[in-house]
Amino acid sequence: xxxxxxxxxxxxxxxxxxxxxxxxxxxxxxxxxxxxxxxxxxxxxxxxxxxxxxxxxxxxxxxxxxxxxxxxxxxxxxxxxxxxxxxxxxxxxxxxxxxxxxxxxxxxxxxxxxxxxxxxxxxxxxxxxxxxxxxxxxxxxxxxxxxxxxxxxxxxxxxxxxxxxxxxxxxxxxxxxxxxxxxxxxxxxxxxxxxxxxxxxxxxxxxxxxxxxxxxxxxxxxxxxxxxxxxxx
Numbered sequence: 001x002x003x004x005x006x007x008x009x010x011x012x013x014x015x016x017x018x019x020x021x022x023x024x025x026x027x028x029x030x031x032x033x034x035x036x037x038x039x040x041x042x043x044x045x046x047x048x049x050x051x052x053x054x055x056x057x058x059x060x061x062x063x064x065x066x067x068x069x070x071x072x073x074x075x076x077x078x079x080x081x082x083x084x085x086x087x088x089x090x091x092x093x094x095x096x097x098x099x100x101x102x103x104x105x106x107x108x109x110x111x112x113x114x115x116x117x118x119x120x121x122x123x124x125x126x127x128x129x130x131x132x133x134x135x136x137x138x139x140x141x142x143x144x145x146x147x148x149x150x151x152x153x154x155x156x157x158x159x160x161x162x163x164x165x166x167x168x169x170x171x172x173x174x175x176x177x178x179x180x181x182x183x184x185x186x187x188x189x190x191x192x193x194x195x196x197x198x199x200x201x202x203x204x205x206x207x208x209x210x211x212x213x214x215x216x217x218x219x220x221x222x223x224x225x226x227x228x229x230x231x232x233x
Contacts (some may be wrong), residue, residue, distance in 0.1 A: 001023075001024050001025050001026070001059065001060060001148065001180045002022075002024040002046070002057075002058070002059050002077075002149055002180065002182065003023050003057075003058045003059075004020060004021055004022050004023070004042075004046070004055070004056075004057050004058070005021050005054035005055055005056045005057075006019050006020075006021055006054065006055040006056070007019070007020040007021070007042070007045060007052055007056070007057065007105045008020075008054035008055055009038075009041055009042075009045050009050055009051070009052055009053060010053050011050075013233065014202065015067055015203055016038050016041045017038050017041055017052075017075075017096075017204045018038075018047065018204035018205050019205060020038070020055075020201075020205065020206055021206065022053075022199060023136065023178065023197045024149065024180050024181070026173075026175055026180060027132065027175065027179035027183050027195070027196060027197075028171065028174070028175070028180075028183055028196075029162060029181070029183065029197060029199065030183040030184075030185060030191040030192075030195035030197070030198050030199070030212070031057070031182070031185075031191075031199045031200075031201055031206075032042050032185055032186065032188060032191050032198055032200055032201070032215075032225075033186075033200055033201035033202060033225070033226070034090045034185075034200075034202075034224060034227055035176075035186075037151070037156050037201045037203060038201055038204040038232075039184045039201050039202065040082050040153055040184070040195070041084060042184070042201070043081070043151050043153045043182075043184060045065075046064065046072070046077065046078065046182075047069050047072050047073075047079050047151065047217070048064065048065075048066075048069040048071070048072045048152060049068050049069055051216050052065050054097075056094060058075070059072075059075055059077060059126060059149065060075070060076070060148065061217075062075065064077075064116055065109060066140075067224060067227045070109070072147070073147075075148075076144040076147045076148035076149060076153065077147055077148070077149045078145045078147035078149070078151070079142065079150075079151045079153070080138050080141075080149045080151070080152040080153060081138065081154050082154045082157070083152055083154040084097065084131075084134040084135055084137070085103060085136060085138065086126035086129070086134050086137055087126050087172065088125060088127040089125065089126070090125065091119075091122065091124060091125055091211055092093065092118050092121050092122045092123070092124055092129070092137055093108075093122040093123065094159070095110050095126070095137055095141055096111060096116060096137075096144055097142055098141075099122055099144045099145050100144050100148065101144070101145070101146055104146035105107075105146055105177040105178065105179065106143045106144050107144075107170055108144065108159070109144050110187075111140040111143065111144060113137045113140075113142055114140075114148050114166075114170060115139075116134060117133055118133070118136055118137060118140060121133060124193045130164065130197075131158035132158045132159045132160060132176075134158075135155065135157060135158045135194050136159070136160055136163070138154070138155075138162075139155055139167070139170075143179075144175075146179075147179060147181065148178070148179065148180060149179065149180040149181070149182070150174065150181055150182075151181075151182045151184070152171075152177070152181065152182070152183050152184065152186060154185060154187075155167060155171075155183070155184060155185070155190075155216045156185065156190045157186075160210060164187070167190070168190060168193045170192075171183065171194045171195075172194060181194070181195075181200075183195060188215070189218070191212070191217075192210040192212040192215060192216040195212055196211065196212055197209060197210070197211055197212060198210060198211075198215050200211050200215075200221075200225045200226070202225060208225065208227060227229060
C-alpha cells in the first residue's frame with residue numbers, strides 16, 4: 001500500500017531523515033523511538049507537509065513525493081497529527097461534518113458511539129475541549145475520511161488509560177474496515193498491542209525492525225533504543 005524508499009529530509013544543514021525505507025500493507029505497522037528521532041518528520045513527508053531531498057514515496061503504486069497535502073489526502077491517505085490541530089471556531093459536530101462521507105464504514109453516528117465523550121461535547125468548540133477530547137476529535141476526523149491508509153502520530157498522547165485501552169481496540173479493528181495503519185508511538189504498550197511488527201527509529205534511520213512480542217519482552221532492546229524498560233512503558 002505505502003512504500004517509502006531511501007527517504008532523506010533536510011532542514012537547512014540539519015539532516016533529519018537519513019535514508020528511511022519502510023512498507024505498509026494490510027497489517028498495521030508501528031514505529032517507535034525517542035523524541036527528536038524524525039518520526040513526526042516522516043509522517044509529514046508522506047503527507048507532503050515537508051519536502052524531501054532524496055528517495056521516493058509511493059502509495060498504491062502512484063508517486064506521492066512532490067504532491068501537495070490535499071492531493072495526498074485525495075489519494076486516500078489521512079493523518080492524525082501530533083498536536084491535534086483542531087479548529088478553535090468550529091464545534092465538534094462541525095469538525096466531523098466537514099469530512100464525513102456517505103455510505104462508508106465510518107459515519108458520524110459510529111464516531112459518537114465509539115467516542116461517547118465527543119457526543120456529549122458535540123456543540124463545544126475546539127478550544128473548549130480538554131487535550132484528551134481534542135485528541136479523540138483528531139482521531140475521529142481522520143477515520144471519518146474513510147481513507148485507505150491512516151497515519152497516526154502519537155494518537156494516545158493525552159488520553160486517560162481507560163481511553164487508551166479503548167483506542168487499542170479501535171486501531172486493531174481498522175483492517176476490517178479496509179484501512180491500513182502507520183502508527184507512530186512513544187507508548188510502547190500501544191505500539192506492541194496494535195502492530196505485529198515494530199520498527200525503531202534512531203537519529204533519522206530505521207535502526208531495527210522486530211516482532212512486537214520480541215520487543216515487548218526484550219528489556220535490553222528497550223533500554224538501548226528507547227531508554228525505557230518494562231516499568232517505563
